[in-house]
Amino acid sequence: xxxxxxxxxxxxxxxxxxxxxxxxxxxxxxxxxxxxxxxxxxxxxxxxxxxxxxxxxxxxxxxxxxxxxxxxxxxxxxxxxxxxxxxxxxxxxxxxxxxxxxxxxxxxxxxxxxxxxxxxxxxxxxxxxxx
Amino acid sequence: xxxxxxxxxxxxxxxxxxxxxxxxxxxxxxxxxxxxxxxxxxxxxxxxxxxxxxxxxxxxxxxxxxxxxxxxxxxxxxxxxxxxxxxxxxxxxxxxxxxxxxxxxxxxxxxxxxxxxxxxxxxxxxxxxxxxxxxxxxxxxxxxxxxxxxxxxxxxxxxxxxxxxxxxxxxxxxxxxxxxxxxxxxxxxxxxxxxxxxxxxxxxxxxxxxxxxxxxxxxxxxxxxxxxxxxxxxxxxxxxxxxxxxxxxxxxxxxxxxxxxxxxxxxxxxxxxxxxxxxxxxxxxxxxxxxxx
Numbered sequence: 410x411x412x413x414x415x416x417x418x419x420x421x422x423x424x425x426x427x428x429x430x431x432x433x434x435x436x437x438x439x440x441x442x443x444x445x446x447x448x449x450x451x452x453x454x455x456x457x458x459x460x461x462x463x464x465x466x467x468x469x470x471x472x473x474x475x476x477x478x479x480x481x482x483x484x485x486x487x488x489x490x491x492x493x494x495x496x497x498x499x500x501x502x503x504x505x506x507x508x509x510x511x512x513x514x515x516x517x518x519x520x521x522x523x524x525x526x527x528x529x530x531x532x533x534x535x536x537x538x539x540x
Numbered sequence: 541x542x543x544x545x546x547x548x549x550x551x552x553x554x555x556x557x558x559x560x561x562x563x564x565x566x567x568x569x570x571x572x573x574x575x576x577x578x579x580x581x582x583x584x585x586x587x588x589x590x591x592x593x594x595x596x597x598x599x600x601x602x603x604x605x606x607x608x609x610x611x612x613x614x615x616x617x618x619x620x621x622x623x624x625x626x627x628x629x630x631x632x633x634x635x636x637x638x639x640x641x642x643x644x645x646x647x648x649x650x651x652x653x654x655x656x657x658x659x660x661x662x663x664x665x666x667x668x669x670x671x672x673x674x675x676x677x678x679x680x681x682x683x684x685x686x687x688x689x690x691x692x693x694x695x696x697x698x699x700x701x702x703x704x705x706x707x708x709x710x711x712x713x714x715x716x717x718x719x720x721x722x723x724x725x726x727x728x729x730x731x732x733x734x735x736x737x738x739x740x741x742x743x744x745x746x747x748x749x750x751x752x753x754x755x756x757x758x759x760x761x762x763x764x765x766x767x768x769x770x771x772x773x774x775x776x777x778x779x780x781x782x783x784x785x786x787x788x789x790x791x792x793x794x795x796x797x798x799x800x801x802x803x804x805x806x807x808x809x810x811x812x813x814x815x816x817x818x819x820x821x822x823x824x825x826x827x828x829x830x831x832x833x
Contacts, residue, residue: 493729512769
């Protein structure tokens with residue numbers, strides 16, 4: 410069965426969607442990704458959708474769901490490289506995806522993840538890191 | 541069947557002269573069309589009337605024989621629309637043929653009242669229909685001019701300018717409607733991708749009024765930009781517009797708003813980790829103030 414690969418980069422997971430998403434594929438991705446986050450104790454998820462050209466309300470909702478699920482599992486999600494046409498479609502569908510962080514490309518997405526995860530780490534460790 | 545067409549064909553020169561004389565006496569636009577051109581146009585029209593194939597009648601304007609005449613009139617009125625003639629001037633151009641035909645009818649059948657009346661009513665009907673056709677074509681021509689201008693304005697009115705590396709601005713001028721918003725949104729998003737900009741400033745100084753619809757369009761554009769990973773700053777909000785927005789209950793709380801474009805630019809620079817400082821003059825006496833943004 411067709412699957413979207415989930416790559417591990419340190420404590421982050423990298424998902425690159427390079428095929429047309431259909432409903433079953435989106436659900437499989439949701440399953441796989443939540444499993445992997447738990448398994449690897451990932452701190453951040455980066456989903457690259459720069460090759461995704463067609464999007465419908467279900468895919469949009471699934472993306473939002475994945476982000477919320479990752480949040481519950483204590484991982485930041487950032488969606489990068491959305492095409493203008495996809496963005497317009499989502500807005501016209503009334504899906505502004507308020508819970509999702511977005512970035513222009515993988516580079517700035519990774520930068521954002523590093524920053525936020527580093528900040529989290531710092532606050533978790535408390536005052537011990539200062540000295 | 542009317543005998544008038546035959547009479548015109550016989551007295552072509554006479555009708556031409558009479559028509560031209562009446563047309564010159566009626567409203568003239570010397571500034572838009574000169575005498576020679578007018579004579580040429582009249583002659584061409586009259587030829588289209590007289591040179592119809594046999595069997596074509598005045599009563600039936602839908603006949604194939606009148607097609608060249610109609611096309612000629614349509615072309616003429618469209619060109620007149622472009623030149624700036626008024627609709628009545630264009631219609632009068634055709635209507636002035638009527639008295640000439642009446643004169644001809646009176647000359648030929650002046651003795652017989654019944655026949656004269658029949659011929660006149662046929663001529664009247666014919667010329668009226670031609671005038672209507674001319675007016676229709678005129679309006680069609682004007683519509684085309686308006687549509688073309690609208691299109692040009694749409695293209696001209698949505699420039700996306702790069703203010704700095706990674707900062708684009710979209711100065712909006714004029715009313716925002718659905719069609720324009722679509723163009724605005726597309727060009728902004730395209731520019732964000734092309735220039736790899738993280739910050740987009742939408743300046744609405746030139747937008748005369750903001751109602752709920754315009755605000756919705758703006759919010760859509762801002763949301764779409766956010767989905768792509770760019771941040772939008774809305775600037776150029778005038779006091780009246782701020783009042784309207786609050787009175788209408790439009791929620792702009794999730795949007796960064798600034799009153800001036802310069803404020804928005806300052807913030808954009810700040811967000812991208814930049815700072816503007818004034819260069820100290822080398823021969824200056826006083827301490828030049830270093831302004832950080």
